[in-house]
Amino acid sequence: MAVKETLVTPDVAEVRAKVEQDGFALVRGLGGQRNAIPLLQALGTLLPQYKGGLEHDVTYVPGFEGKSYSQSVNTILAHTEAPGWDPSPRYLALYCHHQARCGGGYTDLFDGRRLIELLAPEEIRLLTDHPITFPGPGGGVRTSLFSGDGGRAVLRFSYNLLTTGGYDPDLDRVPAAEELPLGQAGGDLAEKVSALFAEHRTPLLIPDDALLVWDNQRMLHARSEYADQDRHLVRYWIADR
Known part of the structure; x- marks a missing residue:
């Protein structure tokens, strides 16, 4: 599936509108990475990432x-960043x-609103009614995979966490079901979400000198x-103002 519409050196209002829509x-x-920074700073506040820097080389x-x-x-x-x-x-x-x-290295996106429409009621209940601990600063966050936050829905998801118990697992790790945040049911949910994804x-194969921005929640x-x-x-993380 090709992206039919892109923006050429837009202002922040155009980016916000496109992100809200799609x-x-x-x-x-953009004419270089330096020109991406003011756009991102107008969008929100740049956040320190896992190692403390505002930028992470992927x-x-x-x-x-x-x-x-x-x-x-x-x-x-499939995952959301920093759940x-x-x-x-x-x-x-x-x-x-x-x-x-080489023909690889695509960044793939899937709208969580569409995901909710495609899941069965019992799968949605796993998303909404069963809090888990997402590792992070200060012990992380204990919440459900899909929750309300300030009047808007927030999706937090990690295929790796639900199937291995960690964000960046060894590829050959196969833990017992009792080691997983939602047990076997969570592993099955992760597989279903991965298939729908x-x-x-x-x-998206992001072109050279282009910036891809999306709503991580x-x-x-x-x-x-x-x-x-x-x-x-x-990579950049941006907090909403």
Whole structure:
């Protein structure tokens, strides 16, 4: 599925409107990463990420070959970013310096509103009525996978957490059901969501010098594996003002 419409050097109002409408916006032709920063700062407040920096290089780094991790070349399945932060980042953005030239490395998106429409009632109850602890600063956040926050719905999801008990697991980890946050039922839910994600996702190969911004509290995202180790994106977390 191709993205039919992109924005060329827009103002923040255009980006907000596009994200509100579609859940994401793809901004082309920025003229360098430095020009992405003012746009993101107008959108909200840049947040420190896992290692404390405001920027995180999403590129191949040796040593993560056996993990489902941003700096590996491996597939990363459906999740929202930083579900254990309170609140989780409202927006997530990726600026592309060099896109993979190998046919992989897609950033896939799937609207959580559509997900809710496709799940069975008992699956929705697992999302809404069974709090779990999402690891994060200060012990993390204990809440349900889908909840109201300030009058709007917030989706927190991690295929890896529900199926392995961690965010960045070893690829060969197969834990017992009692080690999982929602047990076998949660693992089954993760598999169902992953299957729906694969069927309904919007795959995006972010062009060089383009910025992809999406609503992290609404959209699930994933990353397909790739072979081109020169692939280089930079990730930002943004809090709503």
